[in-house]
Every structure is written in C-alpha cells, then in structure tokens.
Amino acid sequence: MNFEFSDNQKLLKDQANKFLADKCPLTEVRKILESDEPYHKELWNEVVNMGWTAAVIPEEYDGLGLGYLELCMIAEEVGSSLAPIPFSSSVYLATEALLLSGTIEQKEHYLPKLAAGELIGTLADAEGYGSISPEGFAVTFKDGKLNGEKMPVIDGDIADFAVVAANGDKGTSLYLVDLSDASISKEVLSTLDPTRSQARLTFSDTPAQLLGKDGAGAADLEKVFDNAAVLFAFEQIGAAEAALDAAKDYAMNRYAFGRSIASFQALKHKMADMFVALELARSNCYYGAWALSTGDAELPIAAATARVSATKAMYQCAKENIQIHGGMGFTWEFDCHFFYRRSKLLADNLGSQALWEEKLISRVVASTAA
Amino acid sequence: MNFEFSDNQKLLKDQANKFLADKCPLTEVRKILESDEPYHKELWNEVVNMGWTAAVIPEEYDGLGLGYLELCMIAEEVGSSLAPIPFSSSVYLATEALLLSGTIEQKEHYLPKLAAGELIGTLADAEGYGSISPEGFAVTFKDGKLNGEKMPVIDGDIADFAVVAANGDKGTSLYLVDLSDASISKEVLSTLDPTRSQARLTFSDTPAQLLGKDGAGAADLEKVFDNAAVLFAFEQIGAAEAALDAAKDYAMNRYAFGRSIASFQALKHKMADMFVALELARSNCYYGAWALSTGDAELPIAAATARVSATKAMYQCAKENIQIHGGMGFTWEFDCHFFYRRSKLLADNLGSQALWEEKLISRVVASTAA
Amino acid sequence: MDFNDTPEEAAFRAEVRTFLDSVATRKSDPQDSWDKNVKSETEAVEIAKKWQRTLHDNGWACLHWPKEYGGRAASQIERVIWDQEESQYLVPKGFFMIGLGMAGPTIMTYGNDEQKKKYLPSLASSEKIWCQLFSEPVAGSDLAGIRTKSEKDGDDWIINGQKIWTSGAHYSDWGILVTRSDPTVAKHKGLTYFVVDMKSPGVEVRPIKQITGGSGFNEVFFTDVRIPDNQRLGAVGDGWNVALTTLMNERVAVGERKGGDVLELIELAKNVNINGKPAIEDGAVRNKLAKWYCEFSGLKFTRFRSISAMSRGEVPGAENSIGKLVGAAKSQDMAEFAMMLMDRAGMINDKEIAPFAGMFQQTFMQSPSGRIAGGTDEVLRNVVAERVLGLPQEPRADKGMPYNEIPTGTMK
C-alpha cells in the first residue's frame, strides 16, 4: 500500500511552500486586508508564472497536464499561506466547469487564457441567504440573455468571466458570461474577510452562452463542486495546520506562573485535539485526492467526507488559535484573525457544512442500500 | 425575588437525604443489582412509611396534600441514592395520571391505596423499539377488553395496576388495568439496569376501564409526561451530583506523580464542566418546579428544558465519573457503573432525549410565533 | 418560590423608579441607546459627568458605599435592582465603574486619612474618572507576574513599564496602578500599589485596535513617570493584597447578555432555507436550538438564583463564573452557526444587507474576546474547580522563587 503522495509531489509542495513563504508572508495578506485592493495582483502574476493556474489543464490547451494530486499539493500551500488571490474561483471552479462541460471551442477559447492567467474565472450560483436549491434559480436565461441577480459571487468584481447557474428552457443549466459586458452591474460587498472579494452581480439582458448540456446544470454543478470540495479541503487543512503551528509557537514561548503556557494540560490537550481534528481531516483529504485523481466512483462520498472534516478542523484550529494567544489573539496587530476570517470564508463559500453533511450522509445511505 | 426552595422544603430534603443515607446506601443498590429481586421491598415499605407515596395526593384521598415543590425535593434525594424502588412509576406516572384524569370513583379507589403503598402503579405506553407515536398504538381496546403487547413496561412485573395507552373507539385513550388479571402474560426483560425492573406485558382480552375522556389519551399522556419530566429531572440532577461528588472524592485522594490527580487541569476542567452542566440543569429544574407547582402556562417549555438538560448532565457526570476513577471505574466492585446504568435508564424511560428536544423546540417555536 | 420582590425590595424599586422618572427619560424601545446622537467621546464623557453629578446631588452616586463616605450602604440586591431599573432609562453607563466600584473601596480599606480626604469626595461627586492599570503584555492570567518597575527617588517613585487592556485610559483623570518595587523577592511579595495622575508627564496612552476593527482598550506606557509617595496605597511590598481588595470589589455581573441569543437564531432559522426547506424544519438545526435554548434558560435561571441569594443577603460566589464561561462560548458557536445557515452569504457584514443588521457577524468577531477578557475559559474552569468544587491548585513552578529568577518566554 502506498497511501501517500509521491516524492515528486512532495517536492512540488515544498517548492510551493518556499515560494509562498517568500512572496506571501502574512504581512502581504495584511496589506490586502487593510487596503481597498480586492486581491494581491503581484502575487497572482507570480502564481501564474509558477504555472499553478495551468496545472491540471491538458497540454493541448497550453496547460501543464499535471494530475490532481499535484494540484492538491499546491492547494494545501495556497491555503496555508492564506494567499489573497482568486485561485479557488478561477482554478477549482471555473476551470473545472470548463474541463467538465466545455465544448472543444469553449475549451480552446478559455483554457489557454486561464492557464496563462489572461483570464480570471469564477462561478456564480448563490442567490442570497440560505443554501441554494438547484431546482429553481431565480436568474433566468432566455434567447441568449441572462436576467437576475447573483449574490454573493466570490471574486465577482475581479473575474473576467463567470460560469453562471441559471434557469433556462430546460431547467437549471450553466452559462458562460463575459463579466466585462456593460449590461452587468457589480456591487462589491462588505464581508468579514476582505482578503477574498465578494460581489453582487445583476444581469440585465446580459449575453451568455450555454456551458454543457441544456438542463444538465444541477448535475454538472454537483460534479464541479465535488472536485472543488477536495481542493478546498486541502486549502483548509493547509490553513488549519498553519493556525495550529502559530498557536504552538506562541504557547511554547509565552510564560505564566514561571513556565511555558504550553506545559499546562488545558492548552496541551486543546492543541492535541486540534491536531487530532487536523489529522483525521488530512487522512480524509488524502482519500479525496485519491478518488479525485483516479476518478473513482467513491469520489462523491470521499469529497464530502474530506470537505466536512476539513471545514471543522480549520474552524477549530482558527478559533482556538485565538484562544491560545489570549488577549493578544484578539488584537488587530496579531495575525490570528486572518485564519479565523478565512476559516468561515472557506466554510461557507462552497456551500455550508450543513449542506455537505447532508450530501455526505445521503450518499453514504444510498451506498448502503446498494 | 425568591427563586429558591423554602427552608421547610430544604428541611424535608435534608430529612430525605439522611433517611436514604441510612436505609439505602449503595450497598443496598448493589444487593438488588446482584440478586434476582426486582426491587428493594423493605426500602419501599420504609418509603411508604415516610409518606412519600402520599406526598401530593390530596388529604381527601388520604394523602399528605403537600405541593410539588416538596415532591421535587424528595425526587432529588431518591435520584441521588439510586433507590431501587418503583417510585417514579407509581408516584410520577400512575398517581399523576389518576390525579389528572381519574373520576371521583377511580380516585377514591386508587389514590388512598397508592398513598398507603397498598398498590404500586405504573404506566405502559411503549411498544417496542423507537419512539412512540401517539397517533397509533397497536394495543387495542374494544368492548371493555385490551389486546396486544406493551414492551418495555417499567416495573411491569412489580406493579399491581397499570395505566395503559391504547387505541380505542375514539383513538388513543388511557385505560386502567389490574395487572393481577390472569389474562396477562408477563415476561421480565434482561436490561442494563436490573435495579429497575422492566417487563413485556401481553394482554389477551384483559378487562380494562377508561381513564379520562375517551379519545383524549394523547393529550392526557402529554400532560402526565410533562409533570413527570420535572420529577424525573430532579432524580437526574440528584444522581448527577452524587456522581460528581464520587468523582471528586476519588480524585482528591488518589495520587499520581506525587500529587492528587484532582490537581491536574485535565481532571479539574472535566469536573468543572460536569459542575457547569449540573448547575445549568439545576436552574432549569427549579424553573420546572416553579412551573409545575404553580401550574403555569410555561410548564410545557419548562418541563422539556429541565428534562433535556438534566438528562445530559446526568449522563455526562455518570460517564466521566468512570473516567476519573480510571481502571477502578470499570470494575464491578466499584459503584461507578450504578450511576452509568441508571443514567441511561432515566434518560430512555420517559422517552428519549431526542424526543424531549423535539418537544422543547416545537414548543419554543410555537411560543415565538404567538 | 416566586419571582416577586420582597416588600422591602419593592419599596426600594419604587423609590429608584420615582427618582429616575424625575431626572431621566424612560426608553420607549428597549433597543434605544443614550448615545444614539452623541457625536464624540468628549461629548459622551461630558454627558456622563453631568449625569453622575445629578446622581450625586440626589444621593444615588455611590449607593453601595458606606454612609460615612456619602454612600447609601446598599445591599447587593439593591444594586441589582438599581441596575435593572436604570437600564430602562436613557442614561450613560460605565464611565465611573472603576472609580466608584473598585478604586473607592480600595481607598477606604488601604488609604490613610489624608488619602481618603483627597480622593473619596471627588470620586463621590464624580468630578474625576478613574481607570485600572493592572494587566501587562507579559502578565494576563498570571497577574502577579507584572513587570512595570517602581523605584524610590527621594519622596517620589519613578515608574517605567507598560500596562495593557485599560478601558478609558485616554479620558481618565486618575489610575490605580500595580508595580514591581522589588524584583528580588517572590513575585507576590515585591509589588507596590499607587494612585497615578493620568496627566503626568511620561504617561502615554495608545488605543488597541481589536479584530473587530474597533478599540475599546488601551495600552498605557510609563516612561520615568513620577508619583509622590503620598499616592502610595498600602505598604511598600504589600501591593498584591491591595490589588486583591480591588479585584474583590469587581462587580458581579448578573445582567443578561444582549444580542444574538437563541430567540434571534430561531427567527433567523425561520427565514433562511437549508437543504431545500426552512432551516427551522431541519432536525439538525432544531437539535442545536434545543441545546442552546437549554443553556439560555439555564443561564437565565442561574442568574435568578444568584439574585435570590443576594436578596437573602448572601454574597454571590464563584458559581457566577458559569455565566461568562458558558455564555461566551455559546455566543461564538451560535454566531458561527447563524452564519452557516446564511450559507454563502454568511460573510456579508453590511448592515443594510445582512439579517439582524449584521449582528451575528459582529458577534462572530467580538465573541473570541468574550472567552478571554476578564478571565479566559481556562482560568474560569480553574476558578470553578478550585473555589466551587474545592479541588487543589496545581503546584506552582515559580513558588517562592525570586521574581527575577522566574523563567520567562520570548512572547509578549
């Protein structure tokens, strides 16, 4: 059995780690948090130059043709660095939707530009508060035009195009929309994590083209989300581990009552619990990575398992990192809040934990009936 | 504000405590656990002599005419001692059902005998696995006869009569059944807590008489259960506190690494958490006691709140008491398992935690709509 | 068992209400706030001082103080009743809490006649606002581990060091300050306690920005600040005992937490969908709501029990730690859950868009401080374990060790 990433994959991860440690220390995340910039443009350009946006795009579309295991390694490091870039939107969502459902023409148009970083893509599904119900989107498509409002759209103010889920003639379908079209009004939203931008997009007779089979939007969306769930989960465990490391470092070097606070059982056991949550999530992520990379039939269960446990682990590590930092943990000056903000962004962005728990258990129950 | 029991009520509690410490130390619980006796007959007789079975029965029916606050004090002590007697069945369930729904004739027949301990009563509702659905009991009543099976019936092998929930001509109704009738077959069930007996009762054309309005069984049952929930909850916090005390005593006097194990944060914080759970449950129980004693309209919410939090607190205290005792905690010789067994008995006997959580939240949501 | 006042309490409540009606405006809506139209902190401080003078002129400024110092010798339950009633009116709160609640009683206990004469009248008349200078970056849960240095220089003391988490430092007139006067003895033995003029040269106040973006606290830096020896409270080296007196007078909060409790969460759950139906119909949501309702109710009736105990003349004990211990974690968990119910829109904190004007988002960012400030979750569990359950303290690694030999870390 070799249930582990290969040496080459680990090497790629190490390189990503060093690159991001150099280009995206937390001071860079702070810059974006404290500015009006929606994302870190220089970092994004560097990331493009590293080829990460091209990773799983086939060579025929000017990609690197790497596998998903490699992309998982990159995702873990992107997560760990809290990089303020639209990586998940463009790579895990838009690129995946095109790979899955694009016609050859669509792929030829979009994929080389996505690979080269000339286009940033995103996916617009949510329509306000509560979980989306794929049966009925309020945004409609008729005669080549989209009408209605999507809110929030992650990176909706940054992205050049979006994959939009809407209600067409044959029900839910996906559409490709050029976001530079003048018919679209965009409102940047104030959110708890300004290092990842979110917007309200309003379409008024906005031209759009079908992506994938007409009426197959719900099924296609589910597939895209399953793939993305594994990649999001790697970002989450990367960030969770970084938060645990930060807590550990602080606790080791902070003294009270004449000893390192890391020697008190209350904190030791809290960190042990953080590690346990992280380690279980990591193992589930590896399972997800395996299923994603092999296209195994277990992917829907594996993806949901990875997603649910990584979401929990990251939130636990982020919130307890603040607690372990004590008073310093809730100062703006310390970095603890970056992880806390991002933990909720990643948790809610791809559909909430409740949604994924429901997906998980539906799928498991269905599999036990077979 | 005087949100506290009165000095007289506390005196009654103290007396009950002393009485049970004398008559029902845990060695007596052990006797019943290790024997085939379904309950502690001598103790039961003493309890009857103390007048506890007569507590809330009005004086006109030879009771003491005390209030529910007094009965709550007794219940807490009965719970604390883990007394192996059919107190809850006869006093909280059967007596309550008669007080609530009995005709004058029925009250005149049963209540003096219940008060004097000449009769032990119980209530039979469950019909096998899973929660009961009051819409449809499988046991039927027709032409004065009951047919079908009740399983499990707490103290069903001991009790002289039972209040049986069954499906009559007008739907769910309650019936009084003399359990000495030859038509009834009784099977004692093997359970995890042999200090409180449970049985399967099979009725074959068993004579029964209606208790309360025909067809009002579901509503009557709900009222009996709400009253009983408060009293059960007091038993539960009594037992929870006894388990916490046992844990504390053991931990204080057990040493490892040259210090009392009660000085290790892991155990200190565990016991602090047990205390917190107990204290919140206690406050909710007081609220329940107030609502029960005044017949306030908030009783349904107060009863469910008390019941849910007391169930959780007792289980937490019972299971962590074992943990704090370490290896000794899972020996038969130590008493920890008595609390653990009883915690589940009390939790499941009146309908499970899930059931009461659902009752609670339905009632709260209904109250917010008003 | 009842929820009513005793006759004495009812009489006191009526007296309070009559007085408040005569000098203040009753809220028409519980959400109303006295500072709704207040433009600046300076203005707020002025309003507060004016209100406090009104209280003073009518004998309500320091109601728990002994009569000899101008107080009403109010009982615990009378303070609770005052708070309950006062919260119904549009009046400023909190500015004089440190002075009247903590500094005053400490001066009464440890001050000499001259000090009592100097500080107590201006406290009672509320000309001066006080702040508390105890915590330091290196000493939070371990308060006796403070480092700020005091050195005798003629009749003065020279103070150098840094304090943190000081509310209102920038508008305070006086501060109560604990310093280390002798680092060569055990840590509890080398402390000395002072009253410091906050306008002294060398005192620098910097606001601390919190993760919410707001700043309710300050850092206070002392650089060669001079304090005359006659502003010392208690003996040199006895500062720990003086500080304990201050802390014992820290107000027992029996108030209800505001904002984002379970009833608001129920409202939210009725109005958002989850897995294709209203969240309130989902069993998992109901299960969580039941849990939080039990905690909400348990905390409420625990408060009622505390108030009853005070009504009987008992002093509330460490059981009161439960309120914050349970309440703070519950706030955080509920806020997180509320945002989860909002799903992808959960992160939006625009007051115009977010449900309840972004209250849950605000709580999500604010609540981590609830688990830390005023005693961390971990410290509170120790308090419950030791003071309520009587479990032994941990052995202290620094017991009896001279302060300057106690190991320290590199992290502040």
Next chain:
Amino acid sequence: MDFNDTPEEAAFRAEVRTFLDSVATRKSDPQDSWDKNVKSETEAVEIAKKWQRTLHDNGWACLHWPKEYGGRAASQIERVIWDQEESQYLVPKGFFMIGLGMAGPTIMTYGNDEQKKKYLPSLASSEKIWCQLFSEPVAGSDLAGIRTKSEKDGDDWIINGQKIWTSGAHYSDWGILVTRSDPTVAKHKGLTYFVVDMKSPGVEVRPIKQITGGSGFNEVFFTDVRIPDNQRLGAVGDGWNVALTTLMNERVAVGERKGGDVLELIELAKNVNINGKPAIEDGAVRNKLAKWYCEFSGLKFTRFRSISAMSRGEVPGAENSIGKLVGAAKSQDMAEFAMMLMDRAGMINDKEIAPFAGMFQQTFMQSPSGRIAGGTDEVLRNVVAERVLGLPQEPRADKGMPYNEIPTGTMK
C-alpha cells in the same frame, strides 16, 4: 498513491496465504470465530498452543524476531500483512502476544546468555505462555510509582505486593515483573525487573469482574514469593529502563475496530422510528451520522497512512494514539446514541430481542474501558501533545524525590 501491495509485499502476502491455506481453515463468513465451539478456557489454551506449535514448526511463530533467535526478521509491514491474512482464518489469537511480542525482545536486549538460552527457545516453540505484571492499584498512568517490594535474601529475592490488570495470569507459565527494590531513591531509580514463575508458592491470581459482568483481567497477589537472582533481567535498580524496552515493543495496533461502527448505526437508524418517522430521515440523526462517518473514515485512512509508512520502512509514531483516543470515545457516544434511538427499549440487552443481538448495549458497557485501558484519554492527549507536537512536559511534583517521601493518597 494507490492501495496496492508493492511487488515484495504481494509476494510475502502470497507466501503467507499459501502457508495458511495449508494448515488452517479460511472463514466462510467474517463473523466466524475460531472459538465458537470451544467449551472451556483450558481447551482454548490447548488449541492455541497447538496452533502456535504449527506456526513454530513452519517458521512463522515469531516472525519479527531476529533470525539468530529463530525469527524471520519481518518488517512492520510484513507483520501487518500477516495479521490481515491471519484474521481471515479460523485460528486462535492473542495468547502469545505478551511472550513473543514483549517478553522475548526484552530478554534479547537485557538477558544474559544463560537467560536467553533458558527462555527464548521455549518462547519460540510456544510451550510457555507469558503475562505482564506491571500496573498496580496505586500505579496506573504513573507506572513508575509501583509499590510491589523486592528484597534480596541470599541468592533469592522475596516479593510482596499486588499487581493488577494482568491478562491471562491464571493460565500463564511465566510473568515479566517490575518491582521496587529500593524505596529510598527517586522513583525511576529503585526498580528491578524479574521473570517470575507463575506457579511459584505465594502467587495468587484473582479474576477482576468488570462492569460488563465479564472478567478479562486479573489481580495478582505476591506473598513472600521467592525468585532466584538469575531470573533478574538487567541490573538491580535498572528496572525502569528494562520496562521501557518492554513497552516500546508493545504492538502498534493498526487493526480496524469491530462491532457497532457507523454503518451498523445507519442500519439501526433505518429501522427505528423517531418523532414519527424513520430515524434515518431525521436531520439531527443525519448530522450525528455525518460526524461519525467522518471520524470512521478519518481513522480508516489514518491507518492506511500508517501502513504506508511501515511499507516505506518507517516506524509508526505517536500519531497512532489517535486511533484509540478517537475510536474509544466514538464507540461510547455511538452506543449511547443507538440506545437513545431505541428509546424506551434501549436498555434491553437480551440478545434475542435487542437489535444486532444487543451489540450496542454491550458496547455501551464495554466502551468506558476503552477510554482507560492502555492509556487514558488524558494520557493519550499528553502523548500527542508531547511526542507529536513537541510541547513541554508538566513540571513533575515528585521529581528527584525519594520514593518513600512522595505524597500518596488514600484511594487505590
């Protein structure tokens, strides 16, 4: 990343399977058990000895032992493969684990030539069963705190004291025993390690009844038991190091826990009603199932990662504590939950009546021991914190203190 054997592993697995097929019966059903028809423990021990001799005669008895002692020098991964394959056959397990797994390697390390000659061949040939005599009523998590006394008397040692939690003491031939030979020095320094003949006069074995009603463990009382000095392993006073060697050889369990995991709970939830519908349709139930499924899956793939690490020749580390830490609490919680779903019938443990033949009820009573035996939850969290995360140990109150001056409690 794949789930397949390497070519070497596949070859080894084939070899194991070929051998097992030649000497044992493959299970037709995974629930099949070798001792289904075994009438007594005596009979079981006989069958086990016979099977172990078959293994020995074919060179499979002590596969991880070095070749010089008759082993196959098997790697960790080969041991895992052996276990996986062996579990498919109707053969006895466990009786020789202490001897081959712990006593043998300790003797190899600390035994002199004479001792090796005396004990190792009969271990390898499996004539003798061994047991472990370490824990005491006063010393569980704090193993070095044992009290059982050894006193030199001529060429012998006289042993007095009590051991506890000894599996198989009553049918064992030999025991490995840690004693206190010098109570006047620090607790780790005054220990001496022996091999003891379990049939010696003065050894009394009493089964411990557990809360399940069963008894898998014993207490062992020593009253003036004589052990010749040539049965001492390691130097006088060096017993702690010898014991550590034994413990380091404690088998890393990578096996799956049996009975009552989340898939069984799903089956149960399909078959009982809660609040008027099948439990499996209730959101709260689904929420719990999702949580436990994630843990179940996480533990499974953590095991796979461990096995992979062994396959690469790495020695599994303290991460393996996670399996028991998470698994034990999960078992208890799931059993409690399962019983809750059964509602009023949850307490019935009659195998004829209860779902899954009372498995959940059995687990409910058994699982508390899972959180204690082999390291309590609290000890395992310390292990993870210290050995995995590298956090500091707590200061030890008894550090350097002579054993007989260390404070003790009144509880055993």
